[in-house]
Amino acid sequence: MKIVVSVKQVPARDATLRADSTGKRLDESDLTYEMNEPDAYALEEALQLKEKLGGEVIVLCAGPDRATQTIREALAKGADRAIHVELEENGIPDALATAGLLAKAIKPESPDFILTGLQSDDLGYGQTGVMLAELLGYAHATIVMEVEPEGDKVRVKRELEDGWYQYVTLPLPVVLTIQSGIKKLRYATLMGIKKAKTKEVRTVSVADLGSDMESQATTEQIYLPPKNKGIQMLSGEPRAIAQQLVEKLKFEARVL
Amino acid sequence: MSILVILEQRGGKWNRVSFEALAAGRKIGETMNLPVNAAVLGSGIESLANEAAGYGVPTVFALDHTLLAQYTPEGYTLAIQQLIESQAPDVVIFPHTYQVRDYAPKLAARLGKSLISDVVDVKVHDGGISFVRQLFQGKLNSDIHSNDKPALVSVQAGAFRAAEPGGNAGSVEAFQPQLDQSQIRSRPEAPYQETARSVDLGAADVIVSVGRGIKEKDNLPVVEALAEALGAELAASRPICDNGWLPMERQVGSSGQTVSPKVYFAVGISGAIQHLVGMKGSKTVVAINKDENAPIFETANYGVVGDLFEIVPALVDEIKKAKG
Numbered sequence: 001m002k003i004v005v006s007v008k009q010v011p012a013r014d015a016t017l018r019a020d021s022t023g024k025r026l027d028e029s030d031l032t033y034e035m036n037e038p039d040a041y042a043l044e045e046a047l048q049l050k051e052k053l054g055g056e057v058i059v060l061c062a063g064p065d066r067a068t069q070t071i072r073e074a075l076a077k078g079a080d081r082a083i084h085v086e087l088e089e090n091g092i093p094d095a096l097a098t099a100g101l102l103a104k105a106i107k108p109e110s111p112d113f114i115l116t117g118l119q120s121d122d123l124g125y126g127q128t129g130v131m132l133a134e135l136l137g138y139a140h141a142t143i144v145m146e147v148e149p150e151g152d153k154v155r156v157k158r159e160l161e162d163g164w165y166q167y168v169t170l171p172l173p174v175v176l177t178i179q180s181g182i183k184k185l186r187y188a189t190l191m192g193i194k195k196a197k198t199k200e201v202r203t204v205s206v207a208d209l210g211s212d213m214e215s216q217a218t219t220e221q222i223y224l225p226p227k228n229k230g231i232q233m234l235s236g237e238p239r240a241i242a243q244q245l246v247e248k249l250k251f252e253a254r255v256l
Numbered sequence: 257m258s259i260l261v262i263l264e265q266r267g268g269k270w271n272r273v274s275f276e277a278l279a280a281g282r283k284i285g286e287t288m289n290l291p292v293n294a295a296v297l298g299s300g301i302e303s304l305a306n307e308a309a310g311y312g313v314p315t316v317f318a319l320d321h322t323l324l325a326q327y328t329p330e331g332y333t334l335a336i337q338q339l340i341e342s343q344a345p346d347v348v349i350f351p352h353t354y355q356v357r358d359y360a361p362k363l364a365a366r367l368g369k370s371l372i373s374d375v376v377d378v379k380v381h382d383g384g385i386s387f388v389r390q391l392f393q394g395k396l397n398s399d400i401h402s403n404d405k406p407a408l409v410s411v412q413a414g415a416f417r418a419a420e421p422g423g424n425a426g427s428v429e430a431f432q433p434q435l436d437q438s439q440i441r442s443r444p445e446a447p448y449q450e451t452a453r454s455v456d457l458g459a460a461d462v463i464v465s466v467g468r469g470i471k472e473k474d475n476l477p478v479v480e481a482l483a484e485a486l487g488a489e490l491a492a493s494r495p496i497c498d499n500g501w502l503p504m505e506r507q508v509g510s511s512g513q514t515v516s517p518k519v520y521f522a523v524g525i526s527g528a529i530q531h532l533v534g535m536k537g538s539k540t541v542v543a544i545n546k547d548e549n550a551p552i553f554e555t556a557n558y559g560v561v562g563d564l565f566e567i568v569p570a571l572v573d574e575i576k577k578a579k580g
Contacts, residue, residue, distance in 0.1 A: 011392070013468075014547070016549075017392055017395050017396055017549075019396075026396075094370045095361065095370050095371070095373075096364065096365060096368070096369065096370040097370075099365065118357075121392070121393060122391065122392055123391055124373075124374060124390065124391060124392075124393065125361075125370075125371075125373055125374075126357050126361070126373060126374070127360075127361035127364070127370070127371055127373060128361075129361075130329075130357075130358070130359075130361035130362050130365070131361045131362070131364070131365040133362065134361070134362045134365035134366055135365055139330075139441040139442060140329065140362070141358075141442065142354075142357055142358045143354055143357070143358070159354070159511060160354055160355075160447055161271075161353065161354050161510060161511065162511075162514075163449055163450065163511075163512070163513075164447045164448065164449055165447065165448060165449070165450065166444055166445060166446070166447040166448070167444075167445040168442050168443065168444045168445065169442075169443040169445075170441060170442055170443070171441055180494075180495075180498055181494070181495070181497075181498020181499070216369060216370060216402060216403060216404045217370055217372055217400050217401065217402045217404070217407075218400070218401050218402075218403075219398050219399070219400055219401075220386055220398075220399040220400070220401050221398065221399050222391065222396050222397065222398040222399075223396065223397055223398075224395075224396060224397070224549065225390075225394070225395075225396070225397045225551065225554060227554075228553060228554045228555070228556065230557065231553060231556050231557060231558070231559050232557065232558050232559070233558075233559045233560070233561070234558060234559065234560050235560075235561070238562070238563075238566040238567045238569075238570040239570050239574075241560055241562065241567055241570070241571075242567065242570035242571040242573065242574040243574055245542065245558060245560070245571060245574070246571070246574045246575060246577075246578050248558055249519065249542075249575075250578060252540075253518065253519050253539070253540040253557075254518075255461070255462055255486070255518055255519050255540075256486075256575065256578050256579065
């Protein structure tokens, strides 16, 4: 089986975020980056599928040069090779344009499975995987918790809302967007890290792919959400804060 | 010129976010003087369509087909695509549900468009409409302008006050989509709920909820002590349950339980929208977080920026003193 996992590099979870001088883009000057967490779970599922079915795991990643670090991490954990769609530093395409690039880059591989996280922790569109399926003509399922391959089909458990679930059977090839937390993530071993350095990473540029997809939605501004005026902030030493809070709980919230 | 709102039902029951999407549609429609119509999909949905018309919707399109009885992304995409092509609305608004997340990007890609997903506000101005959406799990907002027709937009739960029944009842118009079994590749089984919950957080008066800020499972006694001192139920945000540190049934948020206690303590919870929708109904929210820009402070009544490992034990002591 040929299993593709599409991963994204995003700013680290505890990063301090602010707009740059244009007001339209993120100030990236002090940021550190990591693999988008839902994609890390997709990678884990892909590696386990390969252990079950044989074949290879190909990492697919669109991002600027710095994304190489995330690609190497995936290779160190056990993926076999990678395709890096190289974007310009500030060239952030929208979900459809990204999906268009990824579709063009991966189509010649004719994978059986494409796995990706259910959304990215940065822009949070939650669309790229589903759009990729549509552009490739693949079936898809989203918010997947379990993957049971059955020959030329796959049966998946999907999460619905409010504690409901559903099994769906789909024909291969298929795109699955994976829910976070479904398996325990593996760590890269020292041997894995060493081997990753010799694994193939093929870089393709936007020009190579001849993408004609333009973003139709334009970002006018990004900004910190307006402050909540109804909040009372408590400050001081921990003891003093605790005393103030107990007063509030007693006399305002009336739960003590 | 019109706005089309897609209402969602499952098994004959509305998803409540449908009427929040209707409210978002009206916010645009009223300013731009456009009619706000709606559509409902399924099989045998006449009474639901009539009910929707009772919300003062001029035209409710009833997309009734046996192949829409069970949701599939293929069936829904085809049916809504055909309705859009026939009606040419300016804006199509979806509730941002798990179901919409499953098919709306497919529909958008087929129409060659992006979906402006997870919108929390709309701003109508001379230059058109800007949609406000959150980035980075609510840490930043962005205003998005679309020149597209139709603009495809999904609205986040809890962002708009749901439309209520009333107003001039509209009419129901049957719209028969052309669907064929061969176009539908997904074979869904019936949705089910996992074994009944033994914890009903919805009934709790006080909840102490813990998030990633607790760092590791061994630190849980810190918040357990607070829950015990308050006589509160212990709850958590998704990552804590994903890690197996607390059982899934203690999860609050869009994929867990919805709660409305008198007091909700959010301890080390940043406040991603998926969590906020589960606890917005709380009467009082106390947030303790080390990041002063954490979105949880937007929903909180009392906020503490600091180290939970210093503040929570002090709070436990003071509560014990106060209780005598």
